[in-house]
Amino acid sequence: MRPYQIVSVLARRGLLQPTLPHRSLGQVRALTTWGFGLSGEARGAAARRPSGIAIVDESGRLTYAELIAQAERVTRVLLARGVRPGDRVAVLARNSRDLVIAMLAIDQLGGDVVLLNTGFAAEQLAAAAQAYGIGLVVHDEEFGPLLADTAVAALDLADLMALGDGPAGRGRAVRPPARRGHVIVLTSGTTGTPKGAPRRNPGGVDSFVAIIERIPLHATDRVLISAPIFHTWGFAALQLCFGLQATIVLRRRFESATAYADLVEHDCQVMFAVPVMIQRLHEWRSANPGPQPPALRVVATSGSRLPATLPVPFMDDFGDVLYSLYGSTEASWVTIAVPEQLRAHPDTAGTPPLATRVALLDADLAEVPDGDVGQFYVANSMVFEGYLGGADSHRHDGLIATGDLGRHVDGLYYVDGRVDQMIVSGGENVYPAAVEDALCALEGVAEAAVLGVSDPEFGQRLIAFVVAAPGADVDGEAVRAALRGHISRFALPREVRVVDASPRNETGKVSLVALSALLAPKEAQGGVTGPH
Incomplete structure (x- = not known):
């Protein structure tokens, strides 16, 4: 990605606005010291906007300065319990500040954050813990009985937060670890033991810019993240929000009426969701007509296929705000469809964003003609480096296979389904x-x-x-x-x-x-x- 493209996008999205010199310097220092991953982005936001609201959830409001302070206290607790750089600590929790604080705390000490699906059965949790060397699971209270049926060491998130508020949470400032941690997302596990896919740590702002150039997110937006953070799309939303110094609105469970009320009450400009949530929200609005959330500018969806029958009626109701990202845990993003494309072609996956290369290949790895079906192969700055244990997706000429079939017609891409479907x-x-x-x-x-x-x-x-x-x-x-x-x-x-x-x-x-x-x-x- 060319420097002028990066500067142009950051300026259009309000990220180059002047501020006090020490805050700009603090943001640069945080990113250069901690990197462009989870901790670096959060600390950069705290340096530039310390009194800005970072999270709103059922427990109230939390500023960016408070978020980093609480995460540091929890980091000290984990260090006191023997967690060290390189250790894998899993988090089994619904969307809340405690989940975010725990992720930051593990990342800050150089541990690997393993995001567990809240729908896993006890056998899947035990299998994942054994397969990937998970030494500790921090969890919401509701999952305590489930984990009791496994041999995995577990710690209730509420207890962990309480320990952070006590003597164990006090001490010297947390310093960057010698070894940077990774966030590991597990696949759905529908056909056996879930596969662990470590997320690549960004080396700069390229991946951030690629997304916000196509999806018009802005600095200090108020964002409702309904997509589960343990999923690739929810985690991506969290990282994007930190980069934007956004205010993040979280709910433990998605309900259409509550989500709509949050959009209105918190004057949200952005919502991140998976397609079924968008469908449920549209159905609820159809049954409960009324004024639109006045600030809503972007509804960004990913994680599964967007039904072709949904985009037009949804936008007729909510306005031309719908953006659909096609990607995968392994490839991150492939293409993004914007509102005008979805209005004209509701089944399209759109086009690749900046610095993304896409090819449709046949069984002999030759590019298929426009209109013919081929398998998607993609290259971008966030393609994963292989599953834990050494397995990998098929690669060719610097591109990775997504496992999906699709077509390219009149400049737009379409996804027809999985190869194995x-x-x-x-x-x-x-x-x-x-x-x-x-x-x-x-x-x-x-x-x-x-x-x-x-x-x-x-x-x-x-x-x-x-x-x-x-x-x-x-x-x-x-x-x-x-x-x-x-x-x-x-x-x-x-x-x-x-x-x-x-x-x-x-x-x-x-x-x-x-x-x-x-x-x-x-x-x-x-x-x-x-x-x-």
């Missing part, structure tokens, strides 16, 4: 996403998920699961009949089942395992493919 029925390739979009476009259908199951004649056949829209009376056979003529014959599901709700994991993704459990054992024989 493609269904081959009667020799024809069927992409579940296209069938799901066609189903959701039908009157009365709110959600849809499509699976491929073994079939002796066609190899695989399709089964669709749909959720009725509020107040709608939906019949599976009627939905199947209505779908005829909208999709190819070979893509027509053999059966459409109506369910009360789509089973989802903690990040809002439809659970393949839970859906397949609804099938009879004979149907599920030979494997199931579809959305994870």
Whole structure:
């Protein structure tokens, strides 16, 4: 990325505004001393805006100066308990100041922060702890009984914060560690032990600039982070907010009415969410019409596929504020779709941001022509360096495979689905996403998920699961009949089942395992493919 591009973007986003010299110097010192990771960004924000509100949550308000002071106290407690640079400490918690303070405390001493999914079962937690050498789990009180069923050392977050307020939290100022820690995000673990993907520590502002150039975030924005921070998208939102010296609004659980009230009460300009949250918020607003949150400028979503039926009605309600980032834990970001693109092409993934290279390759690693389906490969400044244990995603010519299939048409990218989700029925390739979009476009259908199951004649056949829209009376056979003529014959599901709700994991993704459990054992024989 060229220097003039960086300066131009930072200036447009209000990050080069003059301030008192000692504050500017303090910010530069924090970033050069602590780096551009979690601690450096938070300390830089505290140096430039010490009395600015960093976090608003159920416990009240916390300034940036208070945030760093509390994190330092907790760092001293962890050091006193024997945690050392290079140790892996996991955090199992919902969005709150305590989660953020614990992450900063671990990072400040040079430990690795392992973010655990709050939807993991005890067996998954135990397997992850053993596989990745987790020495301690700090957790919300609600997860204490779950961890009691494992052999993992655990410490309640409330107790940790209380210790920080006591004698153990006092002492000399915390100094930068000789070894910088990493944040490790675990994959969803839907097919076994979750894989640990260490996040690369940024070497400068390139990754920050690449995102805010496309998504118009501004210095000191007030930001509601509804996406879970243990997920890549929620963690990215937290880092971006620190870089912006933003005020971060957090809630432990997402509820549409509460999220809307937070947008209004705190005059939020920005919301970070996963697609199902955006859908729920739109449904709630449709049932509860009223004035719009006046300051809302950006609703940024990622983490799973944005249904093609959602962008236009959402923006008709909330204004042209929707931005959709396509990425992955391993690749960080690939493309970003902006409101005008989503209005014209609701199913698009957009285009790559600054300093991002994207290619669509076939099985022989040759680029496919425009309009043809290929696998996404990407290069940017935040591509991960490999899973813990040495495994890696496939790489080619400096690019990493995302595991997704897609097309490039008229300058825009489209995602058709996962490589391992493609269904081959009667020799024809069927992409579940296209069938799901066609189903959701039908009157009365709110959600849809499509699976491929073994079939002796066609190899695989399709089964669709749909959720009725509020107040709608939906019949599976009627939905199947209505779908005829909208999709190819070979893509027509053999059966459409109506369910009360789509089973989802903690990040809002439809659970393949839970859906397949609804099938009879004979149907599920030979494997199931579809959305994870």
